[in-house]
Amino acid sequence: MNLLLLNETDFFAPGLVKLSDRRFLQLRDVIKLAEDKSFRAGVVGGQVGTAQVVEFNDSEVTLQVRLDHAPPPDNGVTLICALPRPQTFHKVLHCALTMGVKTLYFIHSRKVEKSYWDASVLAPDAVDKEIRLALEQCGDTIYPQIEYRKRFKPFAEDELPQLVAGADGAFFGHPRAAAKVPSLPGKRLVLVVGPEGGFNEFENSLLERAGVMPVTLGSRVLRTEFALAALLAKLS
Amino acid sequence: MNLLLLNETDFFAPGLVKLSDRRFLQLRDVIKLAEDKSFRAGVVGGQVGTAQVVEFNDSEVTLQVRLDHAPPPDNGVTLICALPRPQTFHKVLHCALTMGVKTLYFIHSRKVEKSYWDASVLAPDAVDKEIRLALEQCGDTIYPQIEYRKRFKPFAEDELPQLVAGADGAFFGHPRAAAKVPSLPGKRLVLVVGPEGGFNEFENSLLERAGVMPVTLGSRVLRTEFALAALLAKLS
Numbered sequence: 001m002n003l004l005l006l007n008e009t010d011f012f013a014p015g016l017v018k019l020s021d022r023r024f025l026q027l028r029d030v031i032k033l034a035e036d037k038s039f040r041a042g043v044v045g046g047q048v049g050t051a052q053v054v055e056f057n058d059s060e061v062t063l064q065v066r067l068d069h070a071p072p073p074d075n076g077v078t079l080i081c082a083l084p085r086p087q088t089f090h091k092v093l094h095c096a097l098t099m100g101v102k103t104l105y106f107i108h109s110r111k112v113e114k115s116y117w118d119a120s121v122l123a124p125d126a127v128d129k130e131i132r133l134a135l136e137q138c139g140d141t142i143y144p145q146i147e148y149r150k151r152f153k154p155f156a157e158d159e160l161p162q163l164v165a166g167a168d169g170a171f172f173g174h175p176r177a178a179a180k181v182p183s184l185p186g187k188r189l190v191l192v193v194g195p196e197g198g199f200n201e202f203e204n205s206l207l208e209r210a211g212v213m214p215v216t217l218g219s220r221v222l223r224t225e226f227a228l229a230a231l232l233a234k235l236s
Numbered sequence: 237m238n239l240l241l242l243n244e245t246d247f248f249a250p251g252l253v254k255l256s257d258r259r260f261l262q263l264r265d266v267i268k269l270a271e272d273k274s275f276r277a278g279v280v281g282g283q284v285g286t287a288q289v290v291e292f293n294d295s296e297v298t299l300q301v302r303l304d305h306a307p308p309p310d311n312g313v314t315l316i317c318a319l320p321r322p323q324t325f326h327k328v329l330h331c332a333l334t335m336g337v338k339t340l341y342f343i344h345s346r347k348v349e350k351s352y353w354d355a356s357v358l359a360p361d362a363v364d365k366e367i368r369l370a371l372e373q374c375g376d377t378i379y380p381q382i383e384y385r386k387r388f389k390p391f392a393e394d395e396l397p398q399l400v401a402g403a404d405g406a407f408f409g410h411p412r413a414a415a416k417v418p419s420l421p422g423k424r425l426v427l428v429v430g431p432e433g434g435f436n437e438f439e440n441s442l443l444e445r446a447g448v449m450p451v452t453l454g455s456r457v458l459r460t461e462f463a464l465a466a467l468l469a470k471l472s
Contacts, residue, residue: 002457072454072455072456094459094462095462098456098457098458098459098462099456099458099462099466100454100456137457137458137459138456138457138458139455139456139457140456183419217469218308218336219308219375220308220334220335220336220374220375220376221238221334221373221374221375222334222335222373222374223330223334223373225462226330226331226334226335226461226465229462229465229466229469230335230465230466230468230469231469232466233453233465233466233467233469233470234469234470
């Protein structure tokens with residue numbers, strides 16, 4: 001936890017917060033509490049700053065919170081990702097969010113097993129927990145918008161072209177593409193990441209028709225979460 | 237498994253291999269065996285190509301192996317990484333190896349807990365298993381060289397300057413560095429990655445004295461394995 005993420009409802013007076021939940025336990029047991037000690041803190045959807053210990057006991061801590069600057073900027077990338085297998089889903093989500101993605105679409109694809117859509121990791125509470133952990137990791141306060149599309153074709157034909165039209169560039173990872181991943185810092189981009197084993201030919205052709213350009217990271221096949229980290233790092 | 241990784245000892249005749257171990261089970265149960273089906277294959281330390289099913293039953297498979305091209309080139313980066321906590325160690329190792337790192341040093345640092353050095357994940361058999369999984373993932377056959385240094389100061393003062401002198405550039409990730417990570421494809425580089433919480437001031441100064449330049453990925457704090465993926469992607 002690199003940022004103590006607070007809700008508006010945690011405040012019992014202006015600038016004063018009392019915590020006794022998971023966050024208190026982490027402050028007490030991992031970060032260690034001490035009189036006057038201060039931590040980075042932020043309020044969901046708002047500014048970041050510091051939280052200073054006023055008093056604490058075995059079950060709760062009172063903190064004085066001063067929020068005075070903006071959270072880090074987003075990375076400008078709208079991520080569209082074939083729904084990964086459950087054990088990979090939270091790694092992909094964590095990677096995307098900590099690297100500054102604020103708009104994500106998880107979509108179906110031929111090589112996505114139907115059962116992945118029923119996975120417990122997709123339950124709103126589970127996703128919310130992952131979002132908070134990611135924001136706490138990277139020092140951010142701004143929630144992402146996460147969308148799910150269970151049908152590839154209508155998404156690729158109807159929604160994707162509009163997302164592409166609103167961006168300065170749109171790319172999908174393809175191991176045999178001719179073009180390398182470009183460096184486009186500060187641009188609004190669309191990035192499409194395929195399933196393990198890649199999109200099939202039909203899906204590739206729909207992506208290209210929607211204006212998404214195939215790019216390659218090289219001939220090495222990476223796990224989805226590392227391919228995503230590498231693509232985001234190169235693009236932005 | 238994107239590459240069936242073979243040993244010289246798997247061959248019972250020129251170009252012919254019989255398998256009944258973990259690799260056979262993965263071919264049988266995950267990839268699915270069929271007459272004449274072929275897979276990407278390579279031999280440890282050697283070339284890559286294809287392995288075609290000759291015959292199989294419930295307990296073994298015979299494959300005809302044709303190796304005709306070189307594995308992917310390495311990425312030119314010598315990675316020096318503060319020993320991560322055990323559950324992160326295999327992610328860092330996997331990320332580094334699949335992205336083409338062939339020389340790794342895991343080193344001590346003030347914020348590395350002493351107990352990490354006794355972790356079972358560092359046992360040679362456990363490391364060998366991770367190496368094979370990584371090579372199978374990324375389609376490579378070349379084993380890395382992995383070194384461990386349990387004392388930071390002698391490493392930073394005596395060995396590191398020589399590694400830096402043999403490279404075209406040397407960098408370490410530092411959240412408050414002024415310089416961004418440069419793009420230096422095709423160069424021989426040294427990359428130093430700190431522990432969670434970063435190197436301390438003394439360590440930073442020894443790194444700089446050894447000729448390693450601080451660079452930043454931005455103000456977001458990433459998990460070690462994603463910071464590593466991002467740094468490797470940007471550098472090469």
